Amino acid sequence: MYGKTLLSMSIMAALAPVANAKSVAYLDEVVVSATRSAQAKKEVSAAIATESRQELDLIMAHDLAEAFRYTPGVHAEVDGRFGLSGFNIRGVDGSRVKTMIDGVQQPVPYNPGANEQRSYPNAIEIDTLQAIEINKGPASTLYGSDAIGGAVLLKTKDPADVLITEDNEHRFGLKTSYTSVDKQFKNTLTWAMRQDQLETLLMATYAKGHETKTHGSGADIEGPGRGAANPADSDLGNVLAKAYYQINDEHRVGATLEYYQKKYDEDELSDNGYSIMPGFTYTDNYNEDNRKRLRLGVEHQWQLDSGLADTAEWSANYQDSESIYKNYDTTEFNGARQRQRDASDRTWQADVQLEKWLELGQHQHQVTYGANFIHNDFQLDNTDYKFSANTATPGNTGLPDADLTSWGIFAQDQLYLLDDKLVVTAGARYDSYKATPGSDAGYENDFDKNQDDALTLKLGSVYHFNDNLSVYGQVSQGFKAPTVEDLYYFYDMGAVFNPNPNLKAEKSVAYELGLRGQNNSTSFELATFYTDYSDFITDVVVGQEQGGQARDIITKQNLDDVTIYGAEFSSTVNLDKAFAAPEGVYSRFSIAYAKGEDKKTGRSLDSVAPLTAVIGLGLDREQYGGVINLTMTDSKSDWQTADHNKASGYSLVDITSYYRPTPDITLRAGLFNVLDKKYWVYNEVRDTNHSVGGSARDTQPGRNWGLSVDYQF
Numbered sequence: 266m267y268g269k270t271l272l273s274m275s276i277m278a279a280l281a282p283v284a285n286a287k288s289v290a291y292l293d294e295v296v297v298s299a300t301r302s303a304q305a306k307k308e309v310s311a312a313i314a315t316e317s318r319q320e321l322d323l324i325m326a327h328d329l330a331e332a333f334r335y336t337p338g339v340h341a342e343v344d345g346r347f348g349l350s351g352f353n354i355r356g357v358d359g360s361r362v363k364t365m366i367d368g369v370q371q372p373v374p375y376n377p378g379a380n381e382q383r384s385y386p387n388a389i390e391i392d393t394l395q396a397i398e399i400n401k402g403p404a405s406t407l408y409g410s411d412a413i414g415g416a417v418l419l420k421t422k423d424p425a426d427v428l429i430t431e432d433n434e435h436r437f438g439l440k441t442s443y444t445s446v447d448k449q450f451k452n453t454l455t456w457a458m459r460q461d462q463l464e465t466l467l468m469a470t471y472a473k474g475h476e477t478k479t480h481g482s483g484a485d486i487e488g489p490g491r492g493a494a495n496p497a498d499s500d501l502g503n504v505l506a507k508a509y510y511q512i513n514d515e516h517r518v519g520a521t522l523e524y525y526q527k528k529y530d531e532d533e534l535s536d537n538g539y540s541i542m543p544g545f546t547y548t549d550n551y552n553e554d555n556r557k558r559l560r561l562g563v564e565h566q567w568q569l570d571s572g573l574a575d576t577a578e579w580s581a582n583y584q585d586s587e588s589i590y591k592n593y594d595t596t597e598f599n600g601a602r603q604r605q606r607d608a609s610d611r612t613w614q615a616d617v618q619l620e621k622w623l624e625l626g627q628h629q630h631q632v633t634y635g636a637n638f639i640h641n642d643f644q645l646d647n648t649d650y651k652f653s654a655n656t657a658t659p660g661n662t663g664l665p666d667a668d669l670t671s672w673g674i675f676a677q678d679q680l681y682l683l684d685d686k687l688v689v690t691a692g693a694r695y696d697s698y699k700a701t702p703g704s705d706a707g708y709e710n711d712f713d714k715n716q717d718d719a720l721t722l723k724l725g726s727v728y729h730f731n732d733n734l735s736v737y738g739q740v741s742q743g744f745k746a747p748t749v750e751d752l753y754y755f756y757d758m759g760a761v762f763n764p765n766p767n768l769k770a771e772k773s774v775a776y777e778l779g780l781r782g783q784n785n786s787t788s789f790e791l792a793t794f795y796t797d798y799s800d801f802i803t804d805v806v807v808g809q810e811q812g813g814q815a816r817d818i819i820t821k822q823n824l825d826d827v828t829i830y831g832a833e834f835s836s837t838v839n840l841d842k843a844f845a846a847p848e849g850v851y852s853r854f855s856i857a858y859a860k861g862e863d864k865k866t867g868r869s870l871d872s873v874a875p876l877t878a879v880i881g882l883g884l885d886r887e888q889y890g891g892v893i894n895l896t897m898t899d900s901k902s903d904w905q906t907a908d909h910n911k912a913s914g915y916s917l918v919d920i921t922s923y924y925r926p927t928p929d930i931t932l933r934a935g936l937f938n939v940l941d942k943k944y945w946v947y948n949e950v951r952d953t954n955h956s957v958g959g960s961a962r963d964t965q966p967g968r969n970w971g972l973s974v975d976y977q978f
Contacts, residue, residue, distance in 0.1 A: 310725025357414025403743025449474025492961025891922030
């Protein structure tokens with residue numbers, strides 16, 4: 266009943282403002298992720314979700330997990346103390362969604378299941394970001410493997426994003442914020458400079474806080490029944506430095522340094538008193554986590570103006586991501602011990618892209634082509650220390666160290682027909698990849714390398730009926746090479762997980778059809794999609810090990826065919842222009858519905874979000890403004906397995922506001938979950954790892970608030 270009522274209300278609200286469709290900035294917004302080139306959103310044949318720096322500031326997103334909290338169809342997934350585990354786009358998540366910073370691939374998520382270790386692409390400071398784009402469909406023709414479910418492009422600030430004139434100048438900034446949900450103080454310093462042909466940027470961030478609170482009704486006790494979050498201390502530091510030099514009219518070179526580090530020390534009170542078996546009652550549990558990422562990059566932009574290309578750009582980047590987790594506990598059997606889990610992911614990446622405008626006959630072609638190469642060195646170094654015995658032995662890693670190499674070439678033609686009313690985009694990409702595992706004391710199995718290649722194609726078009734209304738459609742293919750975890754994960758405690766080094770790449774074919782419109786007061790976009798996924802990699806029980814206690818034998822196989830389909834709608838109405846409301850008043854509305862099905866079993870997919878809608882009412886003036894957002898989420902109970910708890914529906918109210926006493930100073934304040942709603946989000950109910958905790962520790966924060974002061978001069 267709730268879902269049907271919400272859907273009916275949403276359709277009425279959606280259709281009301283678009284009766285008289287002329288020109289609003291929303292569809293003129295420039296995006297890159299749809300074609301790898303700067304394009305107005307109205308010219309691309311795919312649905313793209315965007316968040317500008319101004320929008321991130323408006324909603325007071327203090328980390329990446331909050332950036333898309335008002336964007337149905339896109340969900341951030343959070344894994345306790347390990348932080349953001351990735352994005353879920355239209356029901357597809359994990360290693361099937363590719364995350365990039367300035368075009369540099371971030372580590373593939375790794376979750377071995379135990380609570381000692383994770384490796385996620387989340388070593389990212391949101392204050393350094395200028396914009397975020399999410400390509401919602403398969404993007405393999407543009408970005409290769411791991412983009413089978415979409416791509417998240419994070420763009421860090423350049424000097425030009427801070428400087429305000431074309432002359433030589435210096436600009437400084439200080440942003441200070443506080444968030445009650447984790448008692449975090451954060452300070453970000455910015456210095457940008459232009460001196461003749463040189464532009465530089467330096468940003469430094471330091472934040473100190475604590476654990477993210479659960480709802481206030483959670484029991485603050487020690488032991489498995491704990492409902493409050495485990496107490497923790499958090500320290501975050503980040504540096505972003507960039508320099509660009511304009512050699513002449515044809516050549517511009519640049520260099521980037523980025524360093525991120527976050528320490529998180531947690532007193533794991535929820536595990537104290539937990540018994541896995543006689544002699545294994547845990548006490549004195551605490552964790553010391555340290556996540557780091559270093560990126561060094563160079564780039565070159567070249568204005569060729571030749572028959573080969575009008576422009577060319579290339580870049581080379583080195584990135585070292587490392588996570589070190591030190592887990593301490595005491596049991597009767599082991600005594601006091603430390604399990605240290607060290608995962609490192611070193612990447613060398615090179616990219617080249619060329620663009621050429623051609624006029625063939627009476628038609629314009631924008632041709633984009635290029636190549637990229639990535640070498641990834643993945644290593645695990647686990648050590649078990651038993652302090653009572655004064656020993657240190659290699660810990661089981663479950664995965665081998667591995668070298669992964671991939672390269673790809675791509676080409677795309679964007680053709681303008683019928684006096685630019687029809688835009689047709691065709692793209693193709695060829696990828697080759699190889700995973701070569703090793704063995705050591707932590708992983709003694711020897712397996713052959715896994716390698717394959719893939720050709721992916723895309724065909725899309727946009728037809729403009731007039732300046733105000735257009736329809737678009739696209740057919741695109743995606744693929745995902747199996748990860749090291751997919752291929753080689755081995756575990757024999759409890760159940761038995763056997764590796765399968767012969768897995769094939771996953772594949773997808775996506776169909777998308779949409780309608781866009783805008784006038785001087787209103788913009789809207791309606792997108793429908795249908796995607797078939799094949800050779801899905803999944804866990805399969807292949808037998809039982811006989812003996813004293815029968816154990817399931819599980820392995821990864823290419824078995825499942827999966828279908829995900831749905832629809833999304835979003836609109837913005839400038840109410841001052843549409844209905845003579847006070848100056849600067851506007852409304853926003855968005856809704857997303859998706860359905861996923863495992864064709865083999867007929868069951869719904871756990872990863873697909875329930876029906877979600879957001880209604881916002883805002884005021885935007887030069888000196889002051891704000892927005893009230895109402896988020897409504899339906900319940901979810903159609904799980905693949907019966908042991909999941911129902912995720913109940915909920916409604917949330919958030920309020921944010923800003924005030925500029927002078928043009929250089931912006932004061933912001935936010936009140937979140939205003940009604941103090943106790944609720945659970947579906948993906949954390951689905952993925953909870955609280956084998957010793959109750960559901961109260963999976964609740965989201967209750968009423969909380971934030972403040973910030975931003976001084977730019």
